[in-house]
Amino acid sequence: MTDFERRLRDDLEPILGLPDPREKLSAYHDMPYALFRYDPEQEYPLRRELTMLRTRLIQKSKRVTRISLAECLYEAIASMRPMEDWYDAERSGTIEETVQTITNILEKYAPLVDLVAKRMPANPDPRTDVVLINRTGALFPVYRTFSLLEQLKGRVVVPTILFYPGDLDGASGLRFMGVLDAEHNYRPKIF
Numbered sequence: 001m002t003d004f005e006r007r008l009r010d011d012l013e014p015i016l017g018l019p020d021p022r023e024k025l026s027a028y029h030d031m032p033y034a035l036f037r038y039d040p041e042q043e044y045p046l047r048r049e050l051t052m053l054r055t056r057l058i059q060k061s062k063r064v065t066r067i068s069l070a071e072c073l074y075e076a077i078a079s080m081r082p083m084e085d086w087y088d089a090e091r092s093g094t095i096e097e098t099v100q101t102i103t104n105i106l107e108k109y110a111p112l113v114d115l116v117a118k119r120m121p122a123n124p125d126p127r128t129d130v131v132l133i134n135r136t137g138a139l140f141p142v143y144r145t146f147s148l149l150e151q152l153k154g155r156v157v158v159p160t161i162l163f164y165p166g167d168l169d170g171a172s173g174l175r176f177m178g179v180l181d182a183e184h185n186y187r188p189k190i191f
Helices: 003-016 040-059 069-078 083-092 095-109 112-118 145-152
Strands: 033-038 063-068 129-134 160-169 173-176
Touching: 003 033, 003 040, 033 040, 033 145, 040 063, 040 129, 040 160, 063 069, 069 083, 069 095, 069 112, 083 095, 112 145, 145 160
Parallel strands: 033 160, 063 129, 129 160
Antiparallel strands: 160 173
């Protein structure tokens, strides 16, 4: 069993299976979410484990919603222009221009926080619902998740876990994809 599998099964799953996981998940009443850190190289094993975690939580009468940030990213950029146009623009421009354009879309024109919020469960019940946000690595290098978590504050009412590919830096610092400088302002609990 890998380190992330052990942390997922032994640390996170028992909390998510509680009748009301919010108190153990977060110290903040308006932020019932946490981060689950894993090595970016473990993306495919993590997806497999999330499928099994979802099944086990459903067996405990939880309603589990998975939100793919890759799907949110696709929806945001496809809402602006056809994908073929994006491929052409990327080939004719610089990487920096493409990254900045997509960052602007996710921040201003098709805000990522709104795309995530609209995928949250209808009629949310904090005692029944669990939300798993994955495919976070798809945002690299155009969007840092720190912004998303801050904007979700007050909009998330059910236990929510953001699966974060990166490295731990100290007690509360995270380096997105193990590459970017560490962000030390994460307030949510890190598993």
